[in-house]
Amino acid sequence: MTYKHSWAGRLNEKLSLSPKALTIIAGPCMFESKELGFEVATRMKALCTELGFNYVFKSSYDKANRTSGNTARGPGLEKGLEWLADVRKQFNVPVLTDVHTPGQAREAAEVVDIVQVPAFLCDQKDLLKACAASGKTVQIKKGQHTSPEQLIACADFIAAEGNPKVLLCERGSSFGYNNLVVDYRNLVLMRRSGYATVFDGTHAAQLPGAGSGQSSGLRDMVPSLCAAAFAVGIDALFMEVHTQPEKALSDASTQVDFSTAESILRRLKALAG
Amino acid sequence: MKTHSPKPIPMGSCFVDAMNAQRHAKLPSTMRAPLQGQNLWRVGHPEPAQSFMERRGWLQPFCLAVTTPEQILEGSASYERLYIPGEFCRQGDVLAAAAETGKLILLERGAFLAPSDIVRAVDKLGDARERVVLVEAGSSFGYSDRVLDPRALAIMAQTGCPIALNLNPLTAAEGTSYEHRPHWLSNTDFDAAFVRTAVAFDVQFLILPTRRELNPEALEHWMSARKENQ
Numbered sequence: 001m002t003y004k005h006s007w008a009g010r011l012n013e014k015l016s017l018s019p020k021a022l023t024i025i026a027g028p029c030m031f032e033s034k035e036l037g038f039e040v041a042t043r044m045k046a047l048c049t050e051l052g053f054n055y056v057f058k059s060s061y062d063k064a065n066r067t068s069g070n071t072a073r074g075p076g077l078e079k080g081l082e083w084l085a086d087v088r089k090q091f092n093v094p095v096l097t098d099v100h101t102p103g104q105a106r107e108a109a110e111v112v113d114i115v116q117v118p119a120f121l122c123d124q125k126d127l128l129k130a131c132a133a134s135g136k137t138v139q140i141k142k143g144q145h146t147s148p149e150q151l152i153a154c155a156d157f158i159a160a161e162g163n164p165k166v167l168l169c170e171r172g173s174s175f176g177y178n179n180l181v182v183d184y185r186n187l188v189l190m191r192r193s194g195y196a197t198v199f200d201g202t203h204a205a206q207l208p209g210a211g212s213g214q215s216s217g218l219r220d221m222v223p224s225l226c227a228a229a230f231a232v233g234i235d236a237l238f239m240e241v242h243t244q245p246e247k248a249l250s251d252a253s254t255q256v257d258f259s260t261a262e263s264i265l266r267r268l269k270a271l272a273g
Numbered sequence: 274m275k276t277h278s279p280k281p282i283p284m285g286s287c288f289v290d291a292m293n294a295q296r297h298a299k300l301p302s303t304m305r306a307p308l309q310g311q312n313l314w315r316v317g318h319p320e321p322a323q324s325f326m327e328r329r330g331w332l333q334p335f336c337l338a339v340t341t342p343e344q345i346l347e348g349s350a351s352y353e354r355l356y357i358p359g360e361f362c363r364q365g366d367v368l369a370a371a372a373e374t375g376k377l378i379l380l381e382r383g384a385f386l387a388p389s390d391i392v393r394a395v396d397k398l399g400d401a402r403e404r405v406v407l408v409e410a411g412s413s414f415g416y417s418d419r420v421l422d423p424r425a426l427a428i429m430a431q432t433g434c435p436i437a438l439n440l441n442p443l444t445a446a447e448g449t450s451y452e453h454r455p456h457w458l459s460n461t462d463f464d465a466a467f468v469r470t471a472v473a474f475d476v477q478f479l480i481l482p483t484r485r486e487l488n489p490e491a492l493e494h495w496m497s498a499r500k501e502n503q
Contacts, residue, residue, distance in 0.1 A: 065363040067390060069397035073365065100364065101341050120360050120383065124340065143360075145384040147416030174413040177387035209390040 004155075004194030005164030009235070011137055012094045012113040015054055017196055022268065023054040023236035025096055025114075025198065026261065029251040030074045031059040034083045040241050041091045043258050051269045056114065057087050058096040058238065063250050065100070065120055067209050072249040077104060081111045088113070096139065102130030109134030119143045119171055119203075122154055132161035139167040139198060144174040144208070148186040152193045168193070169238060170229070171200035178210035182225055187232045199229035200238040201264070202254045217253035219245070223264050230268045239264070342370035349374035359383035359410055359442070362394045372401035379437065381408040388412075388425035392432050406478060407434045410442040419443055421467055426474035437478035438471040440464065440487070464488035472498040 001019055002008055009017030017023055026044045028036050041057050048055035061080020063073045074080060080097070088095045094113035099105040105127065108115055115131050117124075119141035131138040138158055142151045155166040168190045172180030182204045190197040202217075204225050210216040226237055242248045245255040256264070337352040339345045340361055348355065355374065359381040361367045371378050378401060382391050395402045407429045411419030421443055430436055444461050468491040471479060479495055481487050 064365050066365065067363065068393045069365060069368075100366070101343075103343075120363070120385070124360065126340070143385070145413035150417075173416070174385050177389075177412070208385070209387050209393075 003164075003196050004166075005159050007164040007166075007196075009196060010165075011056065014092070015056075015094055017235050018054065019235075021052055021054050022230070022234075022272070023056060024048050024265065025056040025058050025236055025238040026241045027058040028242050028248070029060060029202075029240040029255055030063055030072065030249050031061055031080050031083055032072075032074070032249050034086065036243060037083055037087055038090070039243055041087050041093065044241060044261065045091055045093060047258075047262055047265060051265050053265065053269075056094045056096055056236075057084075057091065058116075058240075059084065059087075060098050060250075062100070065118065066250065067211075067215055074250075077107060081108060085111045099127070099131065102126050105130035105134055109136045113137060114139050114167070116169075117141060117154075119146075122146055122151060125157065128154060128158050129161055132158040132163040135163065137165040137167060138163065139169050141169045141171050141200065141203075142173075142186065144172060144180060146173075148183075148189040152190065152195065155193070155195050166195050167198050167236065168195045169198040169200050170204070172204040172206065178207050178216075180204060180206055180208065182229075184228060184232050187229060187234060191233055196235040197233070198236040198238050199226065199234045201226035201229065202238075202240040202251070202256060205254045206251070207253075211253065215251065215253065217251070219254055219256065219260075222254065222256055223260065223267065226264050227267055227271060230271055237268070339371065340367065342366050345370040345374060349376050353377060354379060356408075357381060359386070359408075362386060362391070363397075365397060368394065368397040372398045375401075375404075377404050377406065379406045379408050381410050381439065382425070382429065384411060384413040384419055384442070388422070388428040391429055395432055395434065402432075402434070405434045406437050407432065408437045408439050408478075408480070409476070410439040421470060423470050423474055426471070426476060430475065435477045436475070437480055438467065438476045439480035440467060441480060443467060462488075464491035465494060467491070468495050471495075 027040050031037055037059055045055050061074050061077055084095045084097055096114035096116055097108055097112050098116040098118050099108050100118065100121065105115055114137045115134055116139040117127060117131060120143060121127055122140050122143045140151060140154050151168055155168055158166050170186050172182050175181040187197055187199065201222050205218045205221045207216040240251060240255040241261045242255040245257055246252055248255050337348040338356045338358060339348055340358060345355060354377040355371050356379040357367060357371060360383060362380055362383045380394060382388065391407060395405060398405060409425055409429060412422050412425065414420040419442060426436055465488055
């Protein structure tokens with residue numbers, strides 16, 4: 001199977017997207033500690049292996065656009081990339097992180113397999129150009145204010161820069177203030193475009209800014225959102241997993257614990273038949 | 274909600290985007306006159322747009338649109354005012370860098386952000402909040418469309434910051450070539466309604482469209498309101 005511009009879906013030297021095995025991109029929202037990242041990677045890799053899914057580790061070294069300036073941002077670029085490199089080596093899995101400036105894209109690409117463009121910044125051409133030039137797979141989150149066609153145009157921009165390795169990620173659209181809805185038509189349009197399609201099941205459950213200085217969310221909706229996306233058709237599922245979500249330093253209302261993550265993946269396995 | 278004192282910025286000034294100066298030269302002189310001199314300010318753009326403008330002897334841009342800390346550091350050497358686009362209104366590093374410059378900051382509310390949440394972005398600017406103009410540019414209303422919610426003007430004004438209305442995103446035809454964009458979707462007929470709303474809600478600055486001429490009725494209304502304020 002190949003995607004648009006004849007990309008084979010290869011995420012690194014050992015792992016490719018596959019219609020036979022859904023790819024799960026999962027990890028803690030913020031890389032709060034090396035121990036947290038290792039524990040999540042351990043559990044999620046084992047679960048994915050058991051169920052026959054591919055696994056990619058994700059985490060952020062800097063939550064650069066938080067609702068409030070009084071909240072934690074993460075370990076920072078240097079330490080965060082060091083920990084991501086450790087996860088990549090220890091667990092032999094591809095790793096993903098998000099970047100906010102062209103300079104960060106260049107530095108992160110030295111370590112990670114997938115660089116992610118945040119939703120708010122999905123149409124920033126300098127950032128897209130730097131991500132394209134990194135040579136790594138680029139995941140673009142669809143802005144909450146962005147149409148699917150705009151997102152696809154951003155992917156075309158990256159491809160025109162000479163990098164066809166693009167993942168399009170749906171994470172919900174603004175639906176009035178402090179609220180998101182998932183328009184599942186977008187998954188159809190994204191797939192129809194020929195690019196690989198990812199669904200972000202935990203951010204899609206966010207209620208942005210609704211938590212008095214931080215984003216709130218509807219964690220109980222995550223399993224259903226994920227199942228619906230899988231039913232429509234996706235190449236990968238993205239979700240944020242934490243040992244104790246309610247104590248997480250970011251997105252505490254939407255990250256899921258291991259039990260929920262396992263329940264979601266077993267449900268998808270059953271749906272796959 | 275925290276409040277603070279309004280800034281000492283003249284009421285009723287106009288910003289005119291750089292690429293629109295030629296357009297406005299076509300306006301009848303009776304309309305153009307009030308836009309000359311101190312009132313003809315432009316939102317600047319980084320090179321090469323700036324050199325393009327300078328070659329034509331156009332006015333120095335009013336402010337510089339910035340999206341990274343590096344641009345802010347470089348741009349603040351030449352510009353007295355910085356414009357942070359809505360997509361960057363929560364980017365901690367961008368806000369911190371802008372705050373350090375000591376320059377006046379025009380902070381646009383992201384189309385995705387609830388008006389009540391802009392106060393948290395202002396808080397990220399620390400003491401620099403005393404030099405902030407908040408810019409309303411509409412709220413996301415489905416794909417490729419924005420609406421002007423008058424409540425947003427009132428809510429943002431509670432921060433104590435002066436308010437600007439940017440007609441560019443409100444009237445730009447976002448994604449005109451997209452398959453699923455309804456053909457009737459255009460806000461360009463509503464200049465006068467936007468401007469009347471802005472005046473009614475005590476908006477102090479108007480940022481004019483860049484790709485077309487402003488509806489003369491809208492401009493006349495704005496200028497009339499300015500005269501009454503003087």
